Amino acid sequence: MGKVILETIQRGVHRYHKIDSFPVTIGRAFDNDIILQDVTISPHHLVILNENDTYQIHNLNDENGTKVNKKKIGNEPVEISLPTTFQISGLKARLLATNMKVEETRVQDCSGLFCIFNSPIWAALLLVVTVALFFVDRYLSTPVVKEPLWYLSNVLPSVWVMLGIGILIASISRLSTHRWEVIPAISIASLIFLVPQVFEYIGHFLAYLFTSDGLGSWLKNSAKFLIIPILLATFIVKTVHSKWLPAIGIAVLAYSPFLAYQVLGLVDELSLLSGFSKVPSYSHTLRPRDIRLNKTISLEEFAKEAKEATAIRVEKMLKDARKKEEEDS
Amino acid sequence: MFSKLSSTLFLLLFSVLLSTQAQAEIAATSIYSTVEKSVYQIRVINKQTGDKSSIGSGFVVNKDNILATNYHVVSEYVNDPDLFRLEYLATDGKKGPLELIDFDIVHDLAVIKSKKPMGTPLSIDALPPKGATLFSLGNPMDLGFTIVKGSNNGILTKAEDGNILFSGSLNQGMSGGPTLNKEGHVIGVNVATSGNDISFLVAAKYLTVILDRLEKNNYKPVADRFAHSAAQIRESSKKIVNKILNNKWSSKHIGNITVPERLDKSILCWDASRKPKKDDLLRSYLTTCSNRDNIYVSESLNIGTINYDYTWLQTKDLSPTRFYRHYEKRNHSIIGSRANKRDVTNFSCHTDFTQIASQDFKTTVCRRDYIKYEGLSDMMFTTALVGKESKGFLFNLDFTGTDSKTALKLFTRMLETFKWEK
Numbered sequence: 001m002g003k004v005i006l007e008t009i010q011r012g013v014h015r016y017h018k019i020d021s022f023p024v025t026i027g028r029a030f031d032n033d034i035i036l037q038d039v040t041i042s043p044h045h046l047v048i049l050n051e052n053d054t055y056q057i058h059n060l061n062d063e064n065g066t067k068v069n070k071k072k073i074g075n076e077p078v079e080i081s082l083p084t085t086f087q088i089s090g091l092k093a094r095l096l097a098t099n100m101k102v103e104e105t106r107v108q109d110c111s112g113l114f115c116i117f118n119s120p121i122w123a124a125l126l127l128v129v130t131v132a133l134f135f136v137d138r139y140l141s142t143p144v145v146k147e148p149l150w151y152l153s154n155v156l157p158s159v160w161v162m163l164g165i166g167i168l169i170a171s172i173s174r175l176s177t178h179r180w181e182v183i184p185a186i187s188i189a190s191l192i193f194l195v196p197q198v199f200e201y202i203g204h205f206l207a208y209l210f211t212s213d214g215l216g217s218w219l220k221n222s223a224k225f226l227i228i229p230i231l232l233a234t235f236i237v238k239t240v241h242s243k244w245l246p247a248i249g250i251a252v253l254a255y256s257p258f259l260a261y262q263v264l265g266l267v268d269e270l271s272l273l274s275g276f277s278k279v280p281s282y283s284h285t286l287r288p289r290d291i292r293l294n295k296t297i298s299l300e301e302f303a304k305e306a307k308e309a310t311a312i313r314v315e316k317m318l319k320d321a322r323k324k325e326e327e328d329s
Numbered sequence: 330m331f332s333k334l335s336s337t338l339f340l341l342l343f344s345v346l347l348s349t350q351a352q353a354e355i356a357a358t359s360i361y362s363t364v365e366k367s368v369y370q371i372r373v374i375n376k377q378t379g380d381k382s383s384i385g386s387g388f389v390v391n392k393d394n395i396l397a398t399n400y401h402v403v404s405e406y407v408n409d410p411d412l413f414r415l416e417y418l419a420t421d422g423k424k425g426p427l428e429l430i431d432f433d434i435v436h437d438l439a440v441i442k443s444k445k446p447m448g449t450p451l452s453i454d455a456l457p458p459k460g461a462t463l464f465s466l467g468n469p470m471d472l473g474f475t476i477v478k479g480s481n482n483g484i485l486t487k488a489e490d491g492n493i494l495f496s497g498s499l500n501q502g503m504s505g506g507p508t509l510n511k512e513g514h515v516i517g518v519n520v521a522t523s524g525n526d527i528s529f530l531v532a533a534k535y536l537t538v539i540l541d542r543l544e545k546n547n548y549k550p551v552a553d554r555f556a557h558s559a560a561q562i563r564e565s566s567k568k569i570v571n572k573i574l575n576n577k578w579s580s581k582h583i584g585n586i587t588v589p590e591r592l593d594k595s596i597l598c599w600d601a602s603r604k605p606k607k608d609d610l611l612r613s614y615l616t617t618c619s620n621r622d623n624i625y626v627s628e629s630l631n632i633g634t635i636n637y638d639y640t641w642l643q644t645k646d647l648s649p650t651r652f653y654r655h656y657e658k659r660n661h662s663i664i665g666s667r668a669n670k671r672d673v674t675n676f677s678c679h680t681d682f683t684q685i686a687s688q689d690f691k692t693t694v695c696r697r698d699y700i701k702y703e704g705l706s707d708m709m710f711t712t713a714l715v716g717k718e719s720k721g722f723l724f725n726l727d728f729t730g731t732d733s734k735t736a737l738k739l740f741t742r743m744l745e746t747f748k749w750e751k
Contacts, residue, residue: 140651143611143644211680211691276670279663280695280709282678286657288649290716296682296689303741306679306694307734313677314698314706321674321700 004055004082006034006048007094018098022050026088027060040064040089048095055080055095064089117187117238126190133197134158158193165189169232172254173239181239188235192228199223207285211294216285217269224262229255360464360513361476364388367448370418370468371398371427371441371505373405382413386467386506390453390515391540393446395548398505399520399531400432400439401625407432407439407554408627415441420474430550431543434558435565435624435633436490436535437520439505440543442550451507453533453540454514456493459483462511463495465519465528467503477503481516484532486594490622492529493517499528559702562624562632566731569595569622569635570739578746583614584641586686586714586722587748596620596635610646611655615639624730629667632705632730636665637743642721649718656721662693662711664727673697673707682715686747689716694740696733708736712744 006017006026017034024033029043036045042061049056056077059066066073067087068080080086082097116122134155142151166182166189173181200223203216232251236242242250252259273281297305371387374380385402389395396417406413407429415427425443432439457463458481465477479497495508499522508517508530517530543549551557573596578589590598598618605612617638624633640659644652678695685692692712699705707729714722726743728736 140654143609143647143651143655144606145608145610211682277675278666278668280676280678280693280697282676282693282695282711283680283691284657284660286653286660286691286713286715286721288653288718290689292682294682296684299683299685299741299744302681302683302692303694303737305681307737309679310677310694310696311733314674314696317674317677318698318700325700 003098004050005096005098007096008036008088009092010036010038019048023047023058036088036091038089038091041091042089045088049077055082055084057086117184117235120183123183123187123190126187126194130162130190130194131155131159133194137197162189162193165192169235173235177240179239181235184235184239188231191231195227195231196220196223199227204285205287205291207283208287209292211283211292213281213283213285221266221269225259225266228258360509360511361466363513364451364466364507364509365420365474367451368420368466368474368506369396369447370471370474370502371396371402372416372418373403373413374416376412376414381416384468384471384502385504386502386519387417387441388466388505388507388515389447389450390440390507390536391450391544392548393448393450394443395430395450395540395543396427396441396443396447397507397518397536397540398439398441399518400434400437401520402505403429403432403439403441404625404627407558410554417443417447428550429554430548431539432551432554432557433535433539434561434626436531437625438518438531438536438539440536440539442548451509451513451515453537454510454512454516456484456516456532457481457510463497463508463516464511465495465497465499465503465506465508465530467499467506467519469500469502471502475503479526479528485529491532491535492520493532495519495528495530496526497528498522498526555701556703558626559699559705562626562702562730563704563732565624566633566728567735569593569620570728570731570735574739574742580746581616582750583616583639584643584720584722585750586639586641587750588639588724589743589746590616591618592743593620595622601638611642611644611652613643613659614641626730629669630672632666632668632707634665634727634729635731637724637726640721640723642723644719647719652719652721656713659721659723660711660713662709662725662727664707664709664729666707666729668699668707668729671700673699676707676709683712683744685712685744686749688714688749690744691715692744694737698733699730702730704732705730706733706736707731708733708740710736710740 004019006019008015025044025047026032026034026036027043027045028036028041042063044060046060046066047058049058056079057066057068057073058077059073059075068078080095082095083100084095086093135151138151138154166185169188170180170182170185173179173185199219203219207213207216229251232254233247236247236250237244367389369387371385372381373383375382382405383402385398387396387398390397403415406415415429416424417427418424425445427441427443430440430442461481463479463481465479466474468474477497477499479495482494482496485492485494499519503519506519507515508519510516515533517533518536520529520531522528573592576593579591580587581590596618598616601615601617603613615638619636620634622633623631625631642656674697676695676697678693680691680693683690683692690712695709697707708727708731710726712724714720726740
């Protein structure tokens with residue numbers, strides 16, 4: 001008969017107790033074989049028995065009790081098989097066989113795109129490009145002559161926020177992996193600011209190309225909602241070596257305060273689209289380079305097109321509105 | 330000798346003045362006593378609470394049970410007959426119900442009917458010459474019936490509604506009351522005031538049109554009020570736009586483009602350019618034009634506006650990318666109207682690239698329709714010059730309460746007159 005391991009998970013810390021002989025007593029009192037320091041655990045909480053090649057859990061206390069398969073057990077021994085997850089009061093525990101297979105080792109890889117994030121040169125480059133983009137954006141939207149210092153004072157708050165996010169990401173990695181993953185953190189923080197801007201630029205280009213602002217706003221929203229959680233999840237997978245699913249969960253959770261803010265904006269936008277708006281929605285985009293798919297048409301042709309296109313949609317809206325009014329009255 | 334003659338003239342003049350003033354006073358007292366019994370307070374009563382929600386004045390005209398007032402006095406009742414009812418209050422305190430039979434929403438007139446005889450009908454007369462003394466009657470601020478003396482300053486030529494400028498002090502609550510000449514005949518209906526003795530009257534000839542129509546159909550009430558309003562507004566708008574289309578337009582240069590400026594005498598244009606600052610890298614010029622007509626539809630809705638503006642932007646120092654950031658920001662047109670979702674549908678827009686004055690423009694037409702007023706639309710047009718790296722031009726035109734086809738015609742005609750100058 002092989003040896004058995006009792007794994008207890010207390011406040012996220014895993015502890016392993018090798019069990020060589022049975023019965024093994026577990027509780028808070030010092031005369032137990034395994035002593036668990038938790039006030040919700042009784043002095044003599046339970047006994048694990050091994051009789052006739054079977055394992056049994058025998059609950060000894062009437063206080064917080066023991067749960068096997070999420071069900072509270074009585075004071076009679078309950079038969080279990082290995083591995084079994086059970087709960088000693090509030091403490092999660094597993095009874096495992098020593099010959100049980102463990103998870104495969106994850107090799108610290110620097111493959112594909114993530115190598116870019118791990119390299120200090122790339123991180124510095126991303127940071128510089130992002131900060132430069134802040135300057136360019138501010139410069140483009142200022143139609144008057146300004147001193148360089150004025151631009152600096154305008155751009156600095158965004159730079160501080162970006163660095164703050166970098167430090168936050170690095171701190172989280174320090175807490176979870178005991179390593180300061182500063183280089184990837186800076187890269188990710190830069191990308192969080194850089195990617196939405198790039199998407200916005202592409203969206204703007206496409207909006208003019210197709211004479212439809214809808215495409216641009218779709219790209220902008222996808223950048224807001226998807227890119228940042230994806231970047232965070234990539235960071236978690238690559239630095240903490242977590243699995244994708246929990247990594248996405250953590251990324252969404254970390255981003256949720258911002259996400260809530262973005263959702264509010266999107267809901268407003270959607271309600272404007274679906275509800276009544278005093279503001280006409282049309283393609284406003286203008287670009288210095290007149291690159292577009294729509295050809296220039298004559299005024300006469302345009303008037304004909306516009307008359308037909310608007311009439312069809314307005315008549316439908318009118319029909320719906322009148323129908324609704326009839327229903328209301 | 331000369332001095333003696335001039336003093337005589339002055340004396341004569343003075344005596345004439347004296348006698349005119351005395352006559353006016355006599356006229357005012359006699360007019361008041363003559364017409365007092367033919368003038369009423371018109372009240373819109375909330376059926377639920379029984380309290381008055383708005384008040385105005387009205388007078389007996391044409392027949393002893395027919396009264397005239399302003400459309401805006403009874404508009405709440407016109408728009409919501411289920412919630413409101415009409416009532417009159419006589420100078421002696423008597424009250425009674427009224428029924429709406431016809432109205433002219435464009436000229437702000439309404440004709441109502443009582444079941445009982447209401448007094449002697451006032452007769453309608455032509456407008457006396459400019460400067461003639463007029464007497465306006467009504468119930469200002471619910472304080473009781475008053476008579477206001479003023480003078481006729483003729484029909485306003487710069488507005489389409491053809492109202493009379495009355496130099497006298499009209500106040501709220503006097504709306505719908507009659508303005509009489511010295512003979513005690515109605516020449517206009519009190520309608521609005523700008524304060525400081527600048528008041529406006531609806532010319533009585535428009536009331537005659539309604540009364541003639543009613544006489545022909547035996548005073549039969551209007552069946553569909555909204556359709557009636559819509560048809561009147563549509564016709565008025567069509568008339569105005571067609572008149573504009575037939576006018577010879579003045580033109581102006583803005584940047585490299587020559588554009589039509591004043592389309593009609595009812596339209597006024599203003600320069601609204603931003604004053605340039607020393608460190609500006611971008612120059613912009615803006616001209617805005619608008620008509621002064623406004624049709625009162627309800628407390629929250631006025632329609633009949635025509636607005637247009639031209640913006641020219643140019644730069645020597647900005648890069649094309651930097652210039653277009655600002656140019657694009659300016660390319661946002663909205664329509665100034667208080668219409669809400671109960672009044673209108675959403676806008677439906679169509680955008681494409683068109684050739685105007687041998688240049689490429691990004692042009693948009695937006696239309697929304699009035700839900701209750703069949704065939705009435707708000708139209709918004711906008712066009713932006715494209716393909717020039719350091720020049721931008723925007724033209725916006727909007728109409729409220731118009732016929733969509735006529736408005737589109739005016740827009741295209743305006744664009745056709747654009748000329749590009751190098």
